[in-house]
Amino acid sequence: AAMAGCGWARAVRGLLLDVSGVLYDSGADGGVPIAGSAEAVRRIKASGLKLQLCTNETQATRENFVRKLRALGFDISVAEVTAPAPAACRLLRERGLRPHLLVHDDLVPEFADIDKTNPNCVVLGDAAENFTYANLNEAFRLLIGMEKPVLISLGKGRYYKETDGLKLDVGAYMKALEYACDIQAEVVGKPAKRFFESALAELGVPPEQAIMIGDDIVSDVGGAQQCGMRALQVRTGKYR
Amino acid sequence: AAMAGCGWARAVRGLLLDVSGVLYDSGADGGVPIAGSAEAVRRIKASGLKLQLCTNETQATRENFVRKLRALGFDISVAEVTAPAPAACRLLRERGLRPHLLVHDDLVPEFADIDKTNPNCVVLGDAAENFTYANLNEAFRLLIGMEKPVLISLGKGRYYKETDGLKLDVGAYMKALEYACDIQAEVVGKPAKRFFESALAELGVPPEQAIMIGDDIVSDVGGAQQCGMRALQVRTGKYR
Numbered sequence: 001a002a003m004a005g006c007g008w009a010r011a012v013r014g015l016l017l018d019v020s021g022v023l024y025d026s027g028a029d030g031g032v033p034i035a036g037s038a039e040a041v042r043r044i045k046a047s048g049l050k051l052q053l054c055t056n057e058t059q060a061t062r063e064n065f066v067r068k069l070r071a072l073g074f075d076i077s078v079a080e081v082t083a084p085a086p087a088a089c090r091l092l093r094e095r096g097l098r099p100h101l102l103v104h105d106d107l108v109p110e111f112a113d114i115d116k117t118n119p120n121c122v123v124l125g126d127a128a129e130n131f132t133y134a135n136l137n138e139a140f141r142l143l144i145g146m147e148k149p150v151l152i153s154l155g156k157g158r159y160y161k162e163t164d165g166l167k168l169d170v171g172a173y174m175k176a177l178e179y180a181c182d183i184q185a186e187v188v189g190k191p192a193k194r195f196f197e198s199a200l201a202e203l204g205v206p207p208e209q210a211i212m213i214g215d216d217i218v219s220d221v222g223g224a225q226q227c228g229m230r231a232l233q234v235r236t237g238k239y240r
Numbered sequence: 241a242a243m244a245g246c247g248w249a250r251a252v253r254g255l256l257l258d259v260s261g262v263l264y265d266s267g268a269d270g271g272v273p274i275a276g277s278a279e280a281v282r283r284i285k286a287s288g289l290k291l292q293l294c295t296n297e298t299q300a301t302r303e304n305f306v307r308k309l310r311a312l313g314f315d316i317s318v319a320e321v322t323a324p325a326p327a328a329c330r331l332l333r334e335r336g337l338r339p340h341l342l343v344h345d346d347l348v349p350e351f352a353d354i355d356k357t358n359p360n361c362v363v364l365g366d367a368a369e370n371f372t373y374a375n376l377n378e379a380f381r382l383l384i385g386m387e388k389p390v391l392i393s394l395g396k397g398r399y400y401k402e403t404d405g406l407k408l409d410v411g412a413y414m415k416a417l418e419y420a421c422d423i424q425a426e427v428v429g430k431p432a433k434r435f436f437e438s439a440l441a442e443l444g445v446p447p448e449q450a451i452m453i454g455d456d457i458v459s460d461v462g463g464a465q466q467c468g469m470r471a472l473q474v475r476t477g478k479y480r
Contacts, residue, residue: 081312115328131373131409138397140408158420159380172416179409179415180398 003096008025013110016048016082016196016224019057020160021237024072026059027163031072034236038073045075046195052214053081054093054199056155056189056219057168058125058170059104062086082199084189088123091188099160101145102173104130121150124177124185126170127158136173143181155189157219161238189236190216193221200227249384253288254445256322256436257281259297260400261477264290264312266299267403270427274476277315285315293321294439296395296409296429296459297346302326322439324429325350328363331428335388339363342379342413351378358441364417364425366397366410376413391417394447395429397459401478413445430456430480431463432468440467 002197009181019025019104019155023037044051057065062085066078085107092099098115101108111123143149159171174185189195200207207228214220215237243332260266263277284291302325303403306318325347325376332339337357341348343365351363362379383389397409414425440447447468454460455477464471 005422101301127375131376133367133369133371135408136371136412137408140412141406144399144406158422161382166377166381166384168377168416172376172380174418175419176416178407180412227267228447 005185010157012049012209012211014052014200014203016052016054016199016203016212016215016229017046017211018190018220019055019069021051021215021240022213023053023069023074024233025161025163025237026057029163030068032163033072033074038075041074041076049136050203050205051080052199052203053082054190054196054214056126056157056170057082058084058107058189060106061110063108079202081169082202084195085125087195087198088152088154088188090112090130091152092121092123097121097152099152100139100142101125102135102166103127103154107225120146121132122177123152123154124174125154126171127173128167131168136176140177140180143177143183144162149181149183153185153187153189154187155219156187156191157216166238190214190219191226193223193227196223196227196229200229205234232235243396252289252451254292254440254443256292256294256439256443256450256452256469258430258452258456258460259295261455262383262453262474263293263309263314265401265403266478269403270308272403273314279313281314281316285378290445291320292443292445294430294436294440294454295321295323296366296397296410298324298347298394298422298429299368300346301350301452304346306406316322320403322442324435325365325467325477327435329354329429331361332361337361337392339384339392341365342375343367343394348433360386360406361392362440363392363394364410364414364475367413371413371416372410376416380417383417383423384425387430389421389423391421391423392424393427393429395459396425396427396431397456399478402437406478426427429480430454430459431466433463433467436463436469437468440469 016133024031024033062083064140069076100119100122153174154169157168158171159169209227210223215234221231221233247285264271264273264476287468302323338359340359348464393414396411399406450469452464455474461471461473
């Protein structure tokens with residue numbers, strides 16, 4: 001919250017904020033805000049800085065995600081959130097891809113308008129309890145049966161912190177399918193350069209005038225730096 | 241079956257045979273023998289060649305595995321099977337490791353005499369339906385909580401063929417945990433050199449006088465060759 005006043009930050013016009021581990025710790029109970037973070041969002045906005053949440057959250061539609069954040073006290077609108085599922089939908093449409101979804105039930109509505117018949121790719125999100133042996137086998141069989149398997153992964157995080165402890169993230173399951181099929185997934189979401197670029201576009205700020213703040217050294221810090229932005233790693237969330 | 245009579249094989253005194261995909265296709269129904277394989281085993285033994293099954297099977301104790309093979313018509317004894325779980329137990333004892341097991345229920349009795357209190361390593365087998373999100377998270381949390389995480393994987397196969405289709409093998413889940421924890425697993429079973437060496441020791445035949453026959457180019461063929469053996473890849477099983 002003090003950052004907007006720092007000398008080194010005077011040339012900064014926009015902030016990209018990670019959400020899980022920065023604004024709150026997620027959890028089955030809806031999650032718990034990190035102390036001071038709602039107030040920090042208010043002060044950032046009051047200071048005139050532009051703000052965009054840049055999240056790999058794929059356990060809910062953007063609308064429900066924002067509803068949850070607002071209930072936790074964050075003054076955030078849907079337009080202020082850049083998330084992987086809408087980006088994936090744009091990519092699927094561009095390339096005429098029909099996905100088989102291995103995602104959280106609550107994310108499925110994001111793909112309502114996408115043709116999913118006779119799938120020619122697999123889209124992998126943080127499916128949590130949907131990561132059953134049967135579901136992972138189904139995705140594997142579809143991929144191994146394709147002439148040129150296409151696996152689109154909504155992020156590649158290793159793990160994240162929920163209120164009841166650390167949880168495996170989508171990246172671990174991405175690696176399992178990559179290895180089984182001997183393929184490379186295409187990552188939509190952080191740390192993909194294109195994802196940060198679209199977040200910056202929504203912010204209307206060039207990379208050199210923006211800072212990314214997150215708790216993941218690869219997805220947040222590495223991804224932002226590759227995009228020409230500065231980045232800060234916070235010590236909340238899964239920081240160890 | 242004709243191999244024992246081939247000219248190039250005259251210097252061969254022992255055969256190591258993979259089981260799944262070579263002798264039979266496994267399955268929930270107990271599996272189906274591959275045509276001619278039981279007869280081949282009989283003829284190999286009658287020819288005076290020494291025979292050892294060298295398997296990464298970890299869905300059953302060695303005793304139950306042999307019982308199943310005998311019911312399918314294979315003339316095989318427990319001493320003729322080299323399998324990862326007994327090898328893992330030797331390693332655990334040597335190093336004073338107390339495992340948390342993420343394995344198939346039917347494999348658990350192999351570890352009956354091993355101290356499993358206050359685990360300081362994770363042993364991963366082909367757990368099949370036990371590969372739930374909750375179980376994988378539990379193994380992950382134990383590993384990430386260790387000062388020096390030790391992950392022992394019973395094989396590193398990508399997938400195998402069952403009677404109802406291809407199935408993800410333990411290697412895929414090994415990769416998931418390796419990635420999440422940023423560690424390297426230790427593989428017990430094929431293609432580990434030490435595993436082939438113990439199979440050869442049981443056979444009583446030096447590597448240059450033995451041939452490995454399997455359907456997996458990495459676990460069977462690559463592993464055997466690194467051990468100084470010749471190897472043949474069959475076109476049954478998961479061969480594609």
